[in-house]
Amino acid sequence: MMKNFLIYGANGYTGELITRFAVEGGMRPILAGRNAEAVGSLAAKHGLEHRIFSLDERDKVDTALQEVDMVLHCAGPFSITSRPMVNACLRNRKHYTDITGEISVFEECAAANDKAYEAGIMLMPGVGFDVVPSDCLAMHLKDRLPMATHLSLAFYGMGRISHGTQATMTMNVGRGGAIRHNGKITQVPAAWKTREIDFGEVTKTGVTIPWGDVSTAYHSTGIPNIEVFTVVPPSALKMMKLSRHIGWLLATGPVQRYLQGKIPAGGPTDEEREKGRTLLWGEAIDKEGNRVEARQQGPEGYTLTAMAALNITQKILIGDFQPGYQTPAKAYGTDLIMELEGVSRQAVP
Numbered sequence: 243m244m245k246n247f248l249i250y251g252a253n254g255y256t257g258e259l260i261t262r263f264a265v266e267g268g269m270r271p272i273l274a275g276r277n278a279e280a281v282g283s284l285a286a287k288h289g290l291e292h293r294i295f296s297l298d299e300r301d302k303v304d305t306a307l308q309e310v311d312m313v314l315h316c317a318g319p320f321s322i323t324s325r326p327m328v329n330a331c332l333r334n335r336k337h338y339t340d341i342t343g344e345i346s347v348f349e350e351c352a353a354a355n356d357k358a359y360e361a362g363i364m365l366m367p368g369v370g371f372d373v374v375p376s377d378c379l380a381m382h383l384k385d386r387l388p389m390a391t392h393l394s395l396a397f398y399g400m401g402r403i404s405h406g407t408q409a410t411m412t413m414n415v416g417r418g419g420a421i422r423h424n425g426k427i428t429q430v431p432a433a434w435k436t437r438e439i440d441f442g443e444v445t446k447t448g449v450t451i452p453w454g455d456v457s458t459a460y461h462s463t464g465i466p467n468i469e470v471f472t473v474v475p476p477s478a479l480k481m482m483k484l485s486r487h488i489g490w491l492l493a494t495g496p497v498q499r500y501l502q503g504k505i506p507a508g509g510p511t512d513e514e515r516e517k518g519r520t521l522l523w524g525e526a527i528d529k530e531g532n533r534v535e536a537r538q539q540g541p542e543g544y545t546l547t548a549m550a551a552l553n554i555t556q557k558i559l560i561g562d563f564q565p566g567y568q569t570p571a572k573a574y575g576t577d578l579i580m581e582l583e584g585v586s587r588q589a590v591p
């Protein structure tokens with residue numbers, strides 16, 4: 243039997259992009275989602291099979307999973323959608339991947355490690371821009387400084403963000419920030435710290451955000467103190483700081499409904515994606531004060547997400563996987579990211 247995979251949420255911005263890249267690469271995924279019209283017309287456009295079900299239709303989910311070897315879950319926010327799909331993968335003994343960046347989802351998958359191991363399946367959330375490039379960078383720094391105790395990572399995404407990314411960020415807006423401190427994920431205020439980051443071609447002010455690596459880089463490297471920075475426009479930085487005081491209000495149902503309703507559908511156009519790039523920077527420090535630093539450059543974030551997700555999918559489909567909860571760099575090594583076209587990395591002397 244040919245190995246195959248299911249893309250759930252295929253009609254979303256990123257799901258559609260991944261579908262397109264998959265077909266261009268000669269893959270024939272089964273598309274799925276809850277919107278019959280949108281998923282059906284996407285499947286017809288690419289000549290692919292499709293299945294329609296929502297995540298609470300357990301029998302339909304199970305039937306669809308029995309037809310494939312793994313799921314590439316693209317329907318987010320994943321803090322809402324991941325659990326039913328992970329449970330379905332455990333029940334049906336199928337590998338689970340997704341494109342989340344949400345700490346709670348990574349931690350929930352990590353907690354299901356033993357069940358996944360027993361089922362002989364791999365649970366690998368975060369096969370997109372979050373966290374493949376940064377996870378590999380973290381592992382690269384750890385390899386150069388094995389006794390590192392502190393890790394800082396930063397990314398600068400030069401490009402527009404999609405509907406789903408904005409929806410997920412908006413949903414989490416009142417929840418403050420997070421870092422890893424002495425091995426524990428620790429709540430901190432939104433925009434807790436800023437620092438100047440030298441990305442090589444440009445220096446920018448980075449601000450801490452509760453990004454997926456606060457969870458995953460610890461599982462990959464064991465480094466107990468982790469902070470992740472990103473670059474935002476000054477107006478967004480002000481809003482992040484303001485959210486410390488009005489976060490409770492922004493998190494209420496009516497305000498969330500209003501804000502979510504304002505988010506435009508779609509994401510960057512093909513042209514915008516082609517022009518966009520992503521820059522990463524990382525630093526690891528040990529107890530003696532030894533310090534290593536590295537920079538990494540890559541394609542635009544959604545392009546990179548599609549490339550990384552499909553690269554990992556291809557590996558799993560040929561049987562290259564590790565049972566249990568895995569991070570991308572833990573399962574596939576530091577150089578996983580270097581397999582993607584357009585990625586470069588330099589150790590800063």
Ligand SMILES: NC(=O)c1ccc[n+]([C@@H]2O[C@H](COP(=O)([O-])OP(=O)(O)OC[C@H]3O[C@@H](n4cnc5c(N)ncnc54)[C@H](OP(=O)(O)O)[C@@H]3O)[C@@H](O)[C@H]2O)c1
Nearest residue numbers: 251254255256277317318319341342370371372404406407
């Ligand atoms: N980590 C990364 O690097 C990365 C990169 C890209 C995207 N993402 C994440 O991926 C997610 C999708 O982003 P996007 O821009 O592609 O989103 P989008 O265009 O808004 O599409 C969202 C998709 O998810 C489906 N969906 C949402 N809630 C659902 C639910 N409760 N049950 C079933 N399906 C549901 C939608 O189905 P309907 O059409 O039926 O509503 C649609 O197919 C977001 O969480 C985003 O943050 C992460």
